[in-house]
Amino acid sequence: MLTKKQIIIGLAAFGAISTGCDKSAEQKTTKSGYKYAHVLENEGDKAIDNDVVEYNLTIYNNTDSVLYTSDRETLFPPATLINPRDTASVFGQVFRETTVGDSVLVDVKTEDLFGPMVPPQFGKAGDPIKLGIKVLSMEPKEEYQRGIELRFEQQKDKEIAEIEKFLKDNNIEAQRTENGLFYVIHEEGKGTKPEAGQTVSVHYTGTLMTSGEKFDSSVDRGEPFEFPLGQGRVIKGWDEGIALLNKGAKATLYIPSDLAYGPREAGPKIKPFSILKFDVELLDIKKK
Known part of the structure; x- marks a missing residue:
């Protein structure tokens, strides 16, 4: 059974939700009224207050075209703190219903994500969009911060070794x-x-x-x-x-x-x- 720990860290690349906007998945509704459907659902603990959740995000328009994806090789995927005072935002709600490894599709309006100032590449206020979210990790804020520090240290060691190799190879x-x-x-x-x-x-x-x-x-x-x-x-x-x-x-x-x-x-x-x-x-x- 998966627990609330990071199961993959560092430079591993995570795929976007490969099924795209799978309309056959059963839809559920969060407490704030966001409709979502699991494309992939795992067993395990769900995020709680003061957890930090890392995820990949793909945004689709109403014709299932990809408008944005965070799916790239990076040490620092998007992350959200589950704030106990935040009981309405789409991410705060969806992550309370998911666990590590889950992939979900969420129906929202553009202003749910961007507020009244919607970037033009995502349409205009009121347009329907879908969020493809893959949960990469979830852990208490203090553990997440220690993990971030460790990633920085590992990255610096990697770069120092890369510079030393470059210098040696070029005499x-x-x-x-x-x-x-x-x-x-x-x-x-x-x-x-x-x-x-x-x-x-x-x-x-x-x-x-x-x-x-x-x-x-x-x-x-x-x-x-x-x-x-x-x-x-x-x-x-x-x-x-x-x-x-x-x-x-x-x-x-x-x-x-x-x-x-x-x-x-x-x-x-x-x-x-x-x-x-x-x-x-x-x-x-x-x-x-």
Whole structure:
């Protein structure tokens, strides 16, 4: 019998509800009036107050076309806290009727999901849509938070190993900081290194380490980038890496995602948990 534990964690991909909008499944009604039907039903404990439920979500329109799916490889699928004060929302209601491994189809209106401001790709307020929900895990909030921390640690270890392999395969000798930033100084500069609060001027070219694809370059624009060092205005890997250089130095920074954008996307090319490579030149250090 399944219990309220995560049965699959990490980078495993979960399929969307493969049966689509199966109209043959028997419909039930939640306490708030949402109609739902089990496509796949398991035995086990159902979510209770203060549980966090992770799930995959597929949204269908009234002709069964897929408008959205969260079904992709990710460390962090959508998750909902079962709030004891929330007795009406569609997710709060449906998850009280399901267990780990269940797949359900729920009939709702667009405003049930988005409120009055419905994104145009999902139609307009009042349009019927179906939610295909596959329950991936459910566990108490405290356990879920500890699990999230563990996933971050495992992801960082994975990325560090990936950077080390890249450097070894390409015969690159790099230094590593305690935080996991790898760097190679190609040309030493002169003078002192910048201090927190000083404005630095930097030329850079940023690429994805694994693919080598360029995503940004001040060199291509012909315009150096200026920022106050150590003030959180840039990614952590930059604040740490530029502080290692003196004026005129040229270096390459290999930045794991926890020192970059982490689980967030940053533009069309930088996906969640991307390892970034920056070729940088510290052009100037200005007084505070």
